[in-house]
Amino acid sequence: MSGLVLVGASGLAREATAVAVLMNHDGPVSIVDDNTATWGTLHGLTPVLGSVDLVPGLVDHEVVLAMGRGGHRRRVATRLGMLGLAPERYASIIHPRIVLPGSCHIGTGSIALDGVVLTADVEVGEHVVLMPHVTLTHGDVVEDYATLCAGVSLGGDVHVGEAAYIGMNASVRQGVRIGAGATVGMGSVVLSDVPAGQTWVGVPARPIRTGVLA
Structure with a gap:
């Protein structure tokens, strides 16, 4: 495939574009977004072609979901699947300075930015976002659509x-286990399991509200 299309005119898309340039991606990089105000404009230096529904028709483009929240990425992946997008169209964006040991794996469609460290026996799922300087140590598992922001250490x-x-x-x-759809606030120190859908903050982290987050 010759091109790369990022779904979502986000800050993450700008960062992913920068990594694609470092990787010397073969073809042009473009963006799609459902916000009509962005169509025909530049997001940074990257053109916004139009709506997300264009993606299946861009048959010579690899696809990366570049929305910050995993629930958003999951919904768009479902939508694109219903529109006929084949799973093999998805690509991963892995910063070229990241060292990926043989016992570690990053799934298709994931984004891993500069400074991410994986030590041993780490399993990262599909459409996961690892922001700069995330540290994943031995035996960690990060399931599909999870988002780990800059400087997170597990x-x-x-x-x-x-x-x-x-x-x-x-x-x-x-x-510790962080449940599906849970949120951990910035700077928090998590010492015990976080149930699915809950939001925990503080040092040590404690719950502030419940309810599954989309």
């Missing part, structure tokens, strides 16, 4: 559920 054998969101510079103790 101790060993942490499990992050589907579409969970961990805010900037948060730290998670070894062996």
Whole structure:
């Protein structure tokens, strides 16, 4: 495929574009977004072609979902699947300075920015976003559509559920489970399991509200 299309005119799309340039991506990089005000404009230096529904027709383009929230990425992936987008059209964007040990794996459609570290036996799912300087240590599992913001550090054998969101510079103790759809606030220190759908903040982190987040 010759081109790359990023779904979502976001800050993440700008960062992903910069990595694609470093990777010397073969073809042009473009963006689609449902916000009509962005159509025909430049997002940074990248053209916005039109709506998300254009993606299946861009048959010579690889696709990356560049929305910050995992729930948004999941909904768009479902929508594009219903429009006939084949799973093999998805690409990953992995910063060229990241060292990926043989015992570690990053799934298709994921984005990993500069400074991400994976040590050993780390499993990262599909359409996951790893912002700059995320540290994943031995035995960590990050499920599909999760988002780990800049500076997040996970101790060993942490499990992050589907579409969970961990805010900037948060730290998670070894062996802890972050439930599906949960949110951890920036700078939080998580010492015990976070149930699915809950929002936890603080040092040590405590719940502030419940309800599954989209």
